[in-house]
């Protein structure tokens with residue numbers, strides 16, 4: 380009891396759940412510091428690794444460290460030079476009719492095309508930090524433009540009907556790429572010339588202790604509950620083929636959904652098991668070798684739930 384007989388309530392640390400900032404443990408800080416040095420020296424940095432390991436979050440955190448405006452591009456098959464460099468988007472017309480002197484009627488009409496800078500041109504011209512997320516999803520021919528930027532320091536204005544054939548890259552311009560190695564297969568192998576010019580850092584799944592520390596800091600659950608969930612995920616990941624399986628993203632989803640539905644973090648609870656199957660079932664079924672992947676995945680998840688232990692604080 381507190382002073383005056385009143386019960387003193389100890390509130391858990393208030394966490395802003397909408398805060399998208401990453402939790403920076405020592406290894407993350409070190410990685411960001413090294414990457415910043417590479418950017419400062421003029422080399423583009425490329426984070427590659429399995430899905431959900433935090434590549435995009437890291438790229439954005441690194442970009443923020445440069446304290447320059449950040450431009451974000453998502454790689455996709457449809458992306459083309461017009462999106463990157465810019466395009467004419469229409470016309471403006473100006474008409475002046477001069478009838479001041481009654482007998483004289485003068486009509487002056489001009490039409491101008493409206494040009495809109497593409498995202499890459501804007502970033503290159505103004506020295507922004509460009510984050511090119513999942514760049515291997517774009518066609519290699521689209522990404523070729525980066526070779527001129529990185530090699531010659533110019534952005535060619537292909538087909539832009541502009542008077543200048545190119546724009547010089549602003550000295551403050553920097554580029555951060557992310558990709559998932561699974562997506563290099565097939566046609567994307569031809570991105571090798573570009574990959575050769577990047578400092579590529581592999582971002583793997585963190586061990587369950589690091590993941591638990593991130594979750595307990597980001598979400599309103601205890602360290603031990605977070606640890607129990609990341610252990611469960613790590614156990615399932617072991618069943619998966621290399622570099623696949625559920626990620627930190629799945630752990631975060633389970634915590635968020637359990638909290639929203641008032642489900643306790645308890646492996647023996649049937650609602651918790653159901654939630655885990657919904658969040659993890661499909662992903663686990665795709666990463667294991669089995670003739671009946673869905674049933675096997677469900678069994679593995681239930682087993683991992685039964686093995687789950689939340690140690691007392």
Ligand SMILES: Nc1ncnc2c1ncn2[C@@H]1O[C@H](COP(=O)(O)OP(=O)(O)OP(=O)(O)O)[C@@H](O)[C@H]1O
Nearest residue numbers: 401402429430431432433434435436437593627628
């Ligand atoms: N250090 C961290 N601190 C807090 N949250 C993190 C951290 N790293 C990753 N996350 C969270 O994990 C989830 C996945 O991160 P992110 O989207 O950056 O991964 P990714 O590797 O880019 O995934 P994908 O390849 O699927 O695009 C996000 O919800 C992100 O907020």
